[in-house]
Amino acid sequence: MLEINNLHASVVDIENSEILKGINLKVGRGEVHAIMGPNGSGKSTLANVLMGRPDYLVTDGDVTLEGESILELRPDQRAHLGMFLAFQYPAEIPGVRPWQFLKAALDSKAESRGEDKMSVRNFSKLFDEKVEAVGINPNLVKRSLNEGFSGGEKKRNEMLQLEVLQPALAILDETDSGLDVDALRIVAEGVNSMRSPERSFIVVTHYQRLLNYITPDVVHILVKGKIVKTGGPELALEVEKDGYQEYLEAAGANA
Amino acid sequence: MMLATPPVAVEKFSGAYESLVAGSSDVPEWLKAVRQQGWVTFSELGLPTKRRGNELWKYTNLQPLAAADFAYSIGGSVTVDQIKAAGPWDDVWNTVVVVDGKFSAELSNLHDTAGLDAGSLAEAISTGKGDIESQLASLAGREEYAFTALSTAFIEDGAYLAIADGTELEQPIQVVFVTSSDAESRASYPRLVVDAGANTSIVLIETYLNLSGTAQFAAPVSELFAGDKSTIRHYRVQMENETSFHLSTARVRQMGDTNFISTTFSVGASIARNDVHTLLDAPGASCTLHGLYMTSGSQQQDQEISTTHAKPGCTSNQFYKGILSGKSHAVFSGKVVVMRDAQKSDATQKDLNLLLSRGAEIDAKPSLEIYADDVTAAHGATAGHVDKDTLFYLQSRGVDEEAAKAILVRGFAEEMLNEFEPKALNDFVERITDERIPVLLQQSDTIGTA
Ligand SMILES: Nc1ncnc2c1ncn2[C@@H]1O[C@H](COP(=O)(O)OP(=O)(O)OP(=O)(O)O)[C@@H](O)[C@H]1O
Ligand SMILES: [Mg+2]
Numbered sequence: 001m002l003e004i005n006n007l008h009a010s011v012v013d014i015e016n017s018e019i020l021k022g023i024n025l026k027v028g029r030g031e032v033h034a035i036m037g038p039n040g041s042g043k044s045t046l047a048n049v050l051m052g053r054p055d056y057l058v059t060d061g062d063v064t065l066e067g068e069s070i071l072e073l074r075p076d077q078r079a080h081l082g083m084f085l086a087f088q089y090p091a092e093i094p095g096v097r098p099w100q101f102l103k104a105a106l107d108s109k110a111e112s113r114g115e116d117k118m119s120v121r122n123f124s125k126l127f128d129e130k131v132e133a134v135g136i137n138p139n140l141v142k143r144s145l146n147e148g149f150s151g152g153e154k155k156r157n158e159m160l161q162l163e164v165l166q167p168a169l170a171i172l173d174e175t176d177s178g179l180d181v182d183a184l185r186i187v188a189e190g191v192n193s194m195r196s197p198e199r200s201f202i203v204v205t206h207y208q209r210l211l212n213y214i215t216p217d218v219v220h221i222l223v224k225g226k227i228v229k230t231g232g233p234e235l236a237l238e239v240e241k242d243g244y245q246e247y248l249e250a251a252g253a254n255a
Numbered sequence: 256m257m258l259a260t261p262p263v264a265v266e267k268f269s270g271a272y273e274s275l276v277a278g279s280s281d282v283p284e285w286l287k288a289v290r291q292q293g294w295v296t297f298s299e300l301g302l303p304t305k306r307r308g309n310e311l312w313k314y315t316n317l318q319p320l321a322a323a324d325f326a327y328s329i330g331g332s333v334t335v336d337q338i339k340a341a342g343p344w345d346d347v348w349n350t351v352v353v354v355d356g357k358f359s360a361e362l363s364n365l366h367d368t369a370g371l372d373a374g375s376l377a378e379a380i381s382t383g384k385g386d387i388e389s390q391l392a393s394l395a396g397r398e399e400y401a402f403t404a405l406s407t408a409f410i411e412d413g414a415y416l417a418i419a420d421g422t423e424l425e426q427p428i429q430v431v432f433v434t435s436s437d438a439e440s441r442a443s444y445p446r447l448v449v450d451a452g453a454n455t456s457i458v459l460i461e462t463y464l465n466l467s468g469t470a471q472f473a474a475p476v477s478e479l480f481a482g483d484k485s486t487i488r489h490y491r492v493q494m495e496n497e498t499s500f501h502l503s504t505a506r507v508r509q510m511g512d513t514n515f516i517s518t519t520f521s522v523g524a525s526i527a528r529n530d531v532h533t534l535l536d537a538p539g540a541s542c543t544l545h546g547l548y549m550t551s552g553s554q555q556q557d558q559e560i561s562t563t564h565a566k567p568g569c570t571s572n573q574f575y576k577g578i579l580s581g582k583s584h585a586v587f588s589g590k591v592v593v594m595r596d597a598q599k600s601d602a603t604q605k606d607l608n609l610l611l612s613r614g615a616e617i618d619a620k621p622s623l624e625i626y627a628d629d630v631t632a633a634h635g636a637t638a639g640h641v642d643k644d645t646l647f648y649l650q651s652r653g654v655d656e657e658a659a660k661a662i663l664v665r666g667f668a669e670e671m672l673n674e675f676e677p678k679a680l681n682d683f684v685e686r687i688t689d690e691r692i693p694v695l696l697q698q699s700d701t702i703g704t705a
Contacts (some may be wrong), residue, residue, distance in 0.1 A: 090648065108654050
């Protein structure tokens with residue numbers, strides 16, 4: 001489904017700011033991949049580059065979705081192809097109500113695919129269902145999008161959007177950080193219930209505890225802009241126990 | 256002192272003033288005196304210009320107004336359907352319609368509402384209703400201010416509202432000031448007096464419409480008297496055409512424990528200046544002055560908002576939002592004066608702007624003059640652009656850039672739009688905003704600068 005080949009990326013307008021230094025990654029249809037790595041290693045940058053954030057410049061390599069390069073596509077076009085990013089730090093958007101915004105998002109996706117828009121009634125039903133499923137206070141989503149939300153509420157709101165938009169490839173950037181145990185379970189249940197042979201996930205996390213609930217097919221360790229190790233679920237346990245020191249030293253020696 | 260510059264453009268108005276005086280033998284003597292005083296003041300001042308070194312007019316260029324010519328005649332022809340199409344309307348409201356400065360009984364929609372006297376200002380003057388003689392031009396017109404002086408010189412008609420003590424009205428009262436669609440450029444002086452008695456509660460909507468495509472000059476003056484313990488929920492909608500000049504003045508005098516809450520929606524005119532002053536003249540008075548302005552093209556919009564805390568224990572809150580595009584220019588001049596006696600005053604001022612183009616300009620000047628020592632005050636002003644992170648957030652969900660920008664601009668306006676509570680009014684300001692946003696975005700070039 002997703003193939004990343006030798007991806008290099010730096011910050012637009014900043015010289016010598018390369019963050020991603022040759023990433024290679026293949027995510028098959030229906031697979032769940034976990035990406036772990038120390039702070040500042042480039043996990044969020046990778047997630048954002050995949051979604052087309054204009055702050056980053058791809059200097060080498062390619063990213064394909066179902067065999068087609070997506071690097072020239074705008075973020076909204078990538079979303080229309082079924083990509084979704086749950087942000088580590090979701091933006092606060094005053095005056096924009098989640099309901100209206102999500103309806104607009106679904107409508108534009110339908111439009112781009114030449115499909116019929118969902119009726120307001122059906123959408124409302126879906127929305128209310130998902131609000132309940134992710135355990136957001138319904139009064140909260142009547143307010144401005146993320147404005148004044150607590151950290152955990154923002155993450156639940158990302159899950160709400162994920163569940164409403166039902167993407168083919170979901171990238172979750174530390175959606176588990178800052179969550180209490182109940183919320184963590186809600187995120188895990190959300191992912192597990194959406195897990196299907198048709199849908200793939202890239203889950204960025206620092207914690208093994210999320211992976212107790214969501215068993216990944218593959219775990220990658222990202223250090224200093226490179227994937228230094230790939231393995232099965234047991235790799236996450238190892239990291240939890242031993243930390244990243246050995247990888248950092250190896251990467252440092254190579255640099 | 257060196258030779259003063261001669262007053263500007265007085266001669267453009269003198270012919271009309273002389274014929275008005277010659278043609279009104281039947282008006283009360285006191286009104287003649289009031290008009291005359293207005294005229295004398297105006298002819299000494301002339302139109303304010305930048306070059307006369309007037310601080311209050313530093314940012315507003317009235318050159319185009321001084322260069323134009325306007326005929327004066329009141330009461331053109333307009334239909335109810337035209338008014339309904341151009342502005343907010345609800346049949347259940349009491350609506351007073353004033354066409355080119357003249358009250359129209361046919362166009363007005365008045366229900367027999369107990370405790371409300373709504374109608375013609377000319378009639379109130381000729382029959383000496385209530386305190387009209389002492390109220391008219393008492394808050395606005397005798398001061399050194401060119402447009403209120405000019406308006407006062409031309410007092411003929413307008414709208415008069417009196418609300419009897421203890422009357423609480425659920426449904427709004429709307430006053431529509433409309434300029435007729437006749438081709439010529441006219442001057443009009445829409446005049447409103449509101450006498451709200453003690454313990455009254457009303458919702459008042461002032462609407463300024465323009466059915467003509469030619470440049471019009473309007474100098475509206477509203478004087479509101481808020482009796483003890485009264486509550487006035489006030490709205491103002493300014494929708495003049497984009498070649499027109501709208502120089503309005505609103506003066507509010509608040510008695511004890513009154514609450515005046517005003518929200519302005521100002522989108523029209525080539526040059527618009529809304530000068531609002533509230534006088535907190537007895538303990539426990541509180542005022543909230545809010546507004547939303549949107550400018551594009553080469554529009555100039557100027558919000559001159561001032562509040563005087565004259566007595567102790569009063570609260571004021573000024574909060575405006577602006578959305579600017581094209582080469583437009585807006586001014587927010589918020590002023591709060593706290594007099595020596597006005598201890599325990601609480602005043603806040605805020606002006607937030609969204610700049611959509613490099614050519615657009617905002618001058619935001621909140622200012623405080625405090626002569627008392629026990630005062631809580633806060634003020635702030637910002638001018639920002641559409642935030643690129645929020646834009647990316649929306650885009651990443653599948654909304655294209657244009658739609659995402661529209662959502663963000665609308666989101667910025669939302670909290671002000673929400674203040675327009677009467678349903679028909681809320682629908683109206685939302686519709687106009689949604690129509691305006693694409694125009695603003697078309698002239699936009701600075702999206703995505705953090
Ligand atoms: N827009 C940017 N401008 C400048 N530097 C950036 C930018 N984005 C990322 N960086 C830098 O690139 C590096 C990688 O950042 P990134 O956010 O991808 O790390 P991360 O692996 O997600 O870390 P964390 O675990 O703390 O979330 C950091 O040193 C960061 O400061
Ligand atoms: Mg990160």
